[in-house]
Amino acid sequence: MVHATINGIILNCDDSVLGLQLGNGYRLEKKHLDELPFKNKITDGEGKLTINYLGSQLKDEQGVYFICITKEEDYEVIPPELKPGVRLTDRDIMCESQIEYYKQEQMRYLHKVFSLLHLFKKGNIGFVQMFFEQKYIALGFITNNM
Template identity: 45%
Template sequence: MIEVNVSINAPVLYCDETILGIEIGNGYSFEKNYIDNLPFKEEITDCRGDLTVDYLDSIKSDENGKYLICISKKDVYQIENQIKGPGVYTDKDMMCGNQVKAHNKLETDYLYKMFSLLHLFKEGNIGTKEIFLDNVFSIGFMKNILHNTSINVTRNTTDDRVFSLVPDEVMSCNQFLSDYHGSEYTIFKNCIDEFVWGLEQVDIATGFEQFTTALEMTLLDHHQRGKKRSTFQKSRSNAREYTDSNRPDVCENESILPS
């Protein structure tokens, strides 16, 4: 097996320093990084050295200069050595690209999940536009450095609502992420994806349509979705009347789960 050192960094849009107290797990941490010290500065600046337009509204400043809130992680993981002995090997074999790509996807999927949960916890256009992943490993005398960028091409960078927490909400938010990042998220993933997709729309009409679809997926049977608006409205009205004593167990009531 080969050990791979991975460094993951991404600027986080539309949040303030209150996010620094949030713990999303899996080795990630929110950090305050000054622009001149960003490890990926060249990736998000233009030919004049200015930040690209996607990040302008997320810049903060203090007495030490301008900075961005970033998410970062450093870790070591293992991949299988493709070189089994004497033979003919290509550059692709030496780079172990498929294994690195698979690990990168696990990391980006995890970040997507946790930012989706933050959207459910409180309003604000928090999230990433680009995630930079650097994987470094050696095979024999060859040192490989794989630099990958995961880009969210549909990311709404015009919604300027800032994700901000009051002190009492930090602990509640951490508990929320801890409680719902497992099987609860998996059960409602399709609904949550639809909701987040609505948030990423730049026009109100399309966004509202996605929100409506997310509610239909949550509250209606599969065969009713998109057909019985009156049923949906009644279900939505009934949902307002749920209390801790009469709310149905969503894990047992499979009729409201996405197919």
């Protein structure tokens, strides 16, 4: 069983998108900068936002916030079979191809959703990057965290 967490900031939008239902388990949420689990990936060494996110920051009485897309779910992977004479690589044991396939399917879905959103809102609504965290215990004792 893999536990997947997907997060990202939606660019160039405001609170009006919070009511949208994106489907496939995705939610839109208002999150303040200090609450973001990926804050260190969107700020520089001095804690300042990178240029990609400057135009998407919103402000309220608690400070800077963003409209974020998030999803958390568990999904199954098929572990490799241990057979005499069959050599397994670390990639096989960690089920990397199945985990990568899941990520690619999620990105395909998100690109489709954001392409459809462009029909309703003119501009650069979308995302710069999505942050995937996938945790899996291989063979019952090896922790894989991608």
